[in-house]
Amino acid sequence: MGDSTHRALRVARVVREGDAGCTLVLDGALPAEPGQFVMAWLPGVEERPYTIMDDDPLSLTVAEVGPFSRALCARQPGDRLWVRGPLGHGFALAGSRHLLVGGGSGIASLTLLAERAMARGDQVIAVIGARTAGQLMLDWRLAELGAQVIVATDDGSRGYHGTALAAARAYIDGRWPEAVYACGPEGMLRALAGATEAAGLPCQVSLERTMRCGLGVCGNCHCGDRLVCRDGPVFEAAVLRGA
């Protein structure tokens, strides 16, 4: 089980994500399933889970919310970052028309999925939501991949005036997608679980929890009897109905 050992990579590039944070593009690949994560470690600071935004080169998208994420975004090209992983279980593509719904930094869990779906020649619509235009993340990356991007902002400063969920409703109610994939605030995910169930569409969600070991040992990240780090972080949306 050598996947638990830290690997020291270097930062190749730091991309600002508006006021919301940054994307760290590292100098090595880490083959992963879309939705898997790494534990990112800054010696002497902390170690936290980050979803794998891209696996070649390994890229992590960081929402600046506290001291550790600020320290990550202060990294400069050439600086080291230690990672262990890939960890957990990711998304499984189903069908050929995919609706991705990302709230805030949640879109980082869906970007690699969009890349894999596009590579299959599938159709992808990515709905990304944020409070304001300045808080949007990874719209540049989705555009680069050639996915159709629908932007939603709570204050209407860019794109659809409302939540990502509201913007996604039209596609769900019209039964455009064959499957829905989402990551974001748990309230949004719960509402989405209800909407997709009503429309009879399969839906996978990526959950976020405070993690310690990341290895399925300590139990800290449990959601009901599931361990988010080991059994997830991606689950069928039905898991939210029991929890």
Next chain:
Amino acid sequence: MVDLAVDLCGARLPSPLVLASGVWGCCAETLARAARAGAGAVTSKSCSLHPRQGHPNPTVLDWGGGLINAVGLANPGAAEERAILRQAKAELAPLGAALIASVFGHSVADFVAAVALVAEAGPDFIELNISCPNVEDEFGKPFALDPAAAAQVTAAARAAYGGRVLVKLSPNAPDLAAVARAVADAGADGITAVNTLGPGMVIDVRARRPVLANRAGGVSGAALRPIAVRCVYDIAAAVDLPIIGTGGVSSGEDALQMVMAGATAVGLGSALYGEGEAVFGRILGELEALMAEEGIASLEEIRGAAHGR
């Protein structure tokens, strides 16, 4: 078909396998999941009178020969834990699995206060964790290293609680047999042996510093197994108390080693890493096959067989 049910201090466990403390033990739902998978008893994460944050990450690592951890006894405190244990007790009842509530304290008084709160949830056992190796900076040397200190905690908990008391011992004790005799004389009903070894340390050479935020942590998994088997053997030779043999067990053959060393039940912790709860079913299957192959009808029949008595 061999019957793998065991009697531990008068409690019937449907299987000899016990989920060890610190793994999956933070909540009722995961404890029940382990019991559904084949654990005959499950141990909650150690709790103290007051809540504890524990150490910052990294807290757990796979170093290649097992795990090393310094979670730092993070827990919500005994009052909150009592509610978790009540829920666990209810979820375990239909499964027939026993609940072991683990407690620890800075002092004898803290131990007793935590025991009193946790007892209200009605666990089948209370396990006194007097042997955590990764909080020495804060707590000093564990009680489990010294027979007199171990006896003092055991006697105080015994006086405060009428149920079954297990005491979890340390492989680091310089005279483990003396500690075992001391806790037996102080009224323990059984012994859990052993806690993690060390503390040990893993250094990341590129970072030029220890990986664990606490620098040092308890060593478990395969590296601990031969030490744990010897500890169980020494304890079984010293006292006539049921033992939960814990430390690096990850196969039916490992479990049988523990029983032949003198264990009544066998704890699993690090073995859940990677394999998850499926480890319980696999080990039970291997144990049955090995017993059939060796003509062993019951675990009782070969308990302590390695002592040649």
